[in-house]
Amino acid sequence: MGYKAALILGLLPQLLSAAIVCDMSAAASKGDTCESFVKAWGTTVEEFEALNPGVSCPSLTEGRKYCVIGTVTGGPDPTSTTTTTLKTTTKATTTTSSSKYEPTQPGVPANCDKFHLVASGDQCDTIEAKYGITDAQFKAWNPDVDEGCTNLWLNYYVCVHVPEATTTPSVPDPTPTPPAPQPQMPGVVSNCKKFHKVKAGDNCYSIDTAAGITLDQFRSWNTQIDAGCTNLWVNYYVCIGV
Template sequence: MKSFLVSLLAVAVAASPLAPRDAQGTCDQPDGAPTQVNNSTVCPCWSWYKIQNGDDCGPVADKHGITKQQLESWNPWLNIDGYECVGMWPRSNVCVGITPPDNLPPPPCNKNAPYPQGKGTVCNCKQWYKIQNGDDCAPVAAKFSISKDQLLKWNPWLTVDGYECAGMWPQSNVCVAI
């Protein structure tokens, strides 16, 4: 009977509303995220894996270079009613990476800077802006009465392989005043 209840609960969790949220109830997963993500999945998540038949938490975590505890904490819906990893439903998407690409901790000169931010951000930044889905350099610069050139100079990681603003990753922080 208990296994039936666990199965029933697992189906209910899998059928729950799919709207990625953070602790405040607001978060948009970065571009490239699957369209259907359980609403208790960590946000933002930068790397995903689609569960296959026969998958289990330990081997999936090992395959992606993370611990089973990280996998379960980023995807709390995997554990149901005290049973570990019973939510591994095929074709569900699990978060397997929370570090943005090419991201480093804030440089020592920006000790109280928000995380994450890109490599090479100008020192002694006085104001930060968290990038949102759909943001582009020119409108963000205009919002803070600076030029696009200033934004790119203060945040050189926004330019990727010669393409300006290609590094505008949602949830990363850019310096908008020095």
């Protein structure tokens, strides 16, 4: 015990002179130890202790947040700088240090300048469509997202833009076609675009003349109208244009 206290006192000036910039922290779960915690984050106990001065390994406090990605600079020699960087995966990836967008999914590039907070129901294609980016761009900026997009983390930020990246404007939803007027005469063609409501006194000739169409056209668009045009129904719609 006396030796440990002496060791801590001996290291105190070095710890006080060191500068720690924590980019990401995570809470310890019940039963976590320093060894099990750093194994999950792909680092070492030594790096973990450097980012969390005062931690009492091997035990961790359940629910307490510990720094898992960050940088330690400084030391007893003012002319030298020591940097320790922890990674969340075995890939050579980095993460943004912007506190405004935390936590981020592992692998987000340091130069990311636009983020999206993953919400329930989000998929890669819906995120990509929202920001006008391609699947290749999204996967390049979020390399830890798998090919099938099955590992998006809810309430974590993903990258949706980096400087000088080319994006395409999202395509607006097409304007829905208004429903055809009703009621219609039987036999009106399904692709009819223009209608006329039959009124008292109408006949095929008057309708065709007003619409600028021929009788053959009129009867081809209203297939149940007889050759003598004797069965027009008042207050029903007929087709006068496709």
